[in-house]
Amino acid sequence: MQISVFGLGKLGLCTAACLARAGYRVLGFDIRGDYLEELLSYRAPFEETGLNALLQKVRDKLVFYQDPEKAAMESDVSFIIVPTPSQSNGAFSNEFVLQALETVAPVIAKKSTFHLINIVSTVMPGSCEKIFVPFLEGLSGKKASQDFGVTYNPEFIAIGSVIENFLNPDLVLIGESDKYSGKILEEIYRRTCDNSPFMARTNLINAEIAKLSINCFCTMKISFANNLSQICDAVTGARPEDICHIIGHDSRIGTPYLQPGLGFGGPCFPRDNEAFVQFASGVGGFAKLQEAVIEINARQVDRITGQIKQAVEQYGNAVALLGQTYKPNTYLTERSQALEIGCKLVEAFPENEIRVYDPMANVAGKWKLADSLKECVTGARVVAILTPWSEFLNTDWHRWLANPHVVLNYWEELY
Numbered sequence: 198m199q200i201s202v203f204g205l206g207k208l209g210l211c212t213a214a215c216l217a218r219a220g221y222r223v224l225g226f227d228i229r230g231d232y233l234e235e236l237l238s239y240r241a242p243f244e245e246t247g248l249n250a251l252l253q254k255v256r257d258k259l260v261f262y263q264d265p266e267k268a269a270m271e272s273d274v275s276f277i278i279v280p281t282p283s284q285s286n287g288a289f290s291n292e293f294v295l296q297a298l299e300t301v302a303p304v305i306a307k308k309s310t311f312h313l314i315n316i317v318s319t320v321m322p323g324s325c326e327k328i329f330v331p332f333l334e335g336l337s338g339k340k341a342s343q344d345f346g347v348t349y350n351p352e353f354i355a356i357g358s359v360i361e362n363f364l365n366p367d368l369v370l371i372g373e374s375d376k377y378s379g380k381i382l383e384e385i386y387r388r389t390c391d392n393s394p395f396m397a398r399t400n401l402i403n404a405e406i407a408k409l410s411i412n413c414f415c416t417m418k419i420s421f422a423n424n425l426s427q428i429c430d431a432v433t434g435a436r437p438e439d440i441c442h443i444i445g446h447d448s449r450i451g452t453p454y455l456q457p458g459l460g461f462g463g464p465c466f467p468r469d470n471e472a473f474v475q476f477a478s479g480v481g482g483f484a485k486l487q488e489a490v491i492e493i494n495a496r497q498v499d500r501i502t503g504q505i506k507q508a509v510e511q512y513g514n515a516v517a518l519l520g521q522t523y524k525p526n527t528y529l530t531e532r533s534q535a536l537e538i539g540c541k542l543v544e545a546f547p548e549n550e551i552r553v554y555d556p557m558a559n560v561a562g563k564w565k566l567a568d569s570l571k572e573c574v575t576g577a578r579v580v581a582i583l584t585p586w587s588e589f590l591n592t593d594w595h596r597w598l599a600n601p602h603v604v605l606n607y608w609e610e611l612y
């Protein structure tokens with residue numbers, strides 16, 4: 198079996214490499230021609246744990262094609278992993294998915310064998326059945342579930358551990374237009390994964406809703422913990438970290454994600470919540486729960502900015518902010534709460550020099566970017582640890598601070 202992968206970005210390239218590692222011949226295509234050229238060196242074009250080594254290892258199995266039709270024609274299964282940017286109302290755009298399907302459809306028209314199209318991009322519920330299937334049928338003149346199949350197979354991976362997560366998932370979510378298509382995909386994952394994950398096979402719409410629901414549930418836990426910390430601000434002796442640690446041990450609840458901090462950010466969590474709200478209200482459903490999750494997350498930025506402001510008034514205005522990325526071990530700053538707090542602080546103190554340091558990100562702003570942790574904190578009176586990079590969590594650097602000083606550490610108890 199040969200597999201084509203359309204879209205070789207942060208998720209697509211790792212997926213292609215993992216499929217090749219399982220022994221499949223993988224035909225990769227990306228719309229950016231110069232980027233494809235770069236991939237011919239089999240060196241990772243972006244930072245991702247293990248990607249470089251894996252690309253080198255699978256160079257015999259993973260090939261890059263400039264011609265998307267050829268890639269589709271020579272393969273039996275096409276993975277579509279292209280962007281689905283959020284629109285102003287929170288819904289995802291299908292523009293790039295449709296663009297990719299437009300290339301595959303004429304190939305389906307010509308082929309005499311069954312072709313499986315596997316949509317991995319995160320899409321709005323209803324997209325597969327109401328948009329993609331009719332679109333493919335219209336362009337190819339062939340019938341879904343008979344001449345070709347459609348599966349929806351979103352990933353639950355985290356940037357920085359994409360390969361590890363891909364190879365060892367808790368579950369593989371497979372929405373299928375028909376049993377045969379689902380079976381093909383299940384077999385691919387059984388061969389590719391290092392573990393034996395739960396194969397969640399269902400219809401297309403269930404899979405689309407389940408994908409958003411998983412991320413919404415995780416963020417609900419994050420916002421629960423942060424709401425608790427907002428409430429505990431007004432209660433002497435109450436420690437939200439301890440409370441979350443306790444309640445997480447109830448097996449009905451569980452500890453993952455139940456931890457106060459800065460709130461959630463990054464390329465998936467915020468937009469999946471917004472899309473869920475858009476989807477729920479669009480079908481006349483109750484979206485207030487998810488709206489509250491989003492609101493608590495936004496309040497967290499104001500709450501922490503307020504705490505830093507108060508500390509500046511008390512200790513002095515030499516401020517150092519540690520962290521810009523939305524979580525440690527990544528260069529990504531998309532929808533980063535840390536970055537937003539930095540922006541609010543420079544607005545609040547336009548006259549002060551606010552120093553910022555992050556081991557991987559270097560987002561310019563009205564702050565001074567320090568080249569090292571030492572440069573950032575030397576002489577500081579107020580330090581806020583906004584991203585829990587491990588080098589920030591040890592305390593060696595405290596000796597470089599001015600006295601008196603305060604360190605606002607939102608990650609003191611990482612259970």
Ligand SMILES: NC(=O)c1ccc[n+]([C@@H]2O[C@H](COP(=O)([O-])OP(=O)(O)OC[C@H]3O[C@@H](n4cnc5c(N)ncnc54)[C@H](O)[C@@H]3O)[C@@H](O)[C@H]2O)c1
Pocket residue numbers: 203204205206207208209226227228229278279280281293294296297317318319320351352353354355356464465
């Ligand atoms: N990266 C993640 O952690 C992650 C996790 C879960 C879900 N997703 C979803 O996966 C999808 C892709 O995400 P990503 O982070 O890999 O995006 P990305 O922007 O890193 O990569 C997308 C790639 O698709 C290419 N592309 C665009 N149109 C194309 C076309 N018509 N044909 C071929 N290639 C095309 C782009 O050039 C780019 O290289 C999105 O829907 C995203 O929500 C991503």
